[in-house]
Amino acid sequence: MSTISREEVAHLARLARLEVTDDELDAFAGQLDVILESMKTLGEVDTEGVEPTSHAVPLVNVFREDQHQPSLPREDVLAGAPDTAEDRFRVPRILDEEA
Template sequence: MAAISREEVAHLARLSRLAVTEAELDTFAGQLDVILQAVARVGEVTAGDIPPTSHSVPLTNVLRDDVAEPCLPREEVLAGAPDAAEDRFRVPRILDEEA
């Protein structure tokens, strides 16, 4: 006996707002039955001793520790800027006052 009937396929088609012909109902019922049987077989696998995973390969963090290090003095950094004002880089305005 099929796991899904023509009437169920027609009902799903109506819910999905899909127009299907009578011939398609028979075709889809058979195809959906095969899919449901495959899913049922997967559910039969005993995997109680296999821990759940989020990835198929182990992941390791490749980031280094965040260590504070001395940086350049502000005056030296701003000395290389094309334009500086009030201890900041000065750049052209790209937004209007209204934005």
Template sequence: MTAISREEVAHLARLSRLAVTEQELDMFAGQLDVILQSIARIGEVAAADIPPTSHSVPLVNVLREDVPAPCLPREKALAGAPDVAEERFRVPRILDEE
């Protein structure tokens, strides 16, 4: 017995504003049924004594220490810029002034 009917697939398609053919209704019903059965199977396997996890291995913070270092001089930073104005990068305006 299937977990999802053609009528339910058609209803989901209407809610999602998807145009599906009669053939697609049958195909999607079968595919969704396989997905729903797989999810149900996973629910049977999950044990109550196993805590939920987001990763299979423990994660640690891998960021390096923030060590102050000398900055790039302004002249060098602006040397490769395509356009400079008032010692700053000049970029095209994207917003009009109101």
């Protein structure tokens, strides 16, 4: 018996604003069903006494101290730009003012 219906997949697609075909709805329903069944199986695993972890292996901090180094003069950097304004790179607007 399927855990997720075609209608639920269509609803999820609408929420995600995805256009899917009828064939894709059937395929995704099957794929999501496999995923949900796998998660159900994982939920049945006895985890008593298992410490929660965020990573499978310990992480080592790879940050280094910031070191001040000389850089190119602003004029030299901006000289290679296709467009500048007020001593900055000028790029096309990609967001509306409402955003």
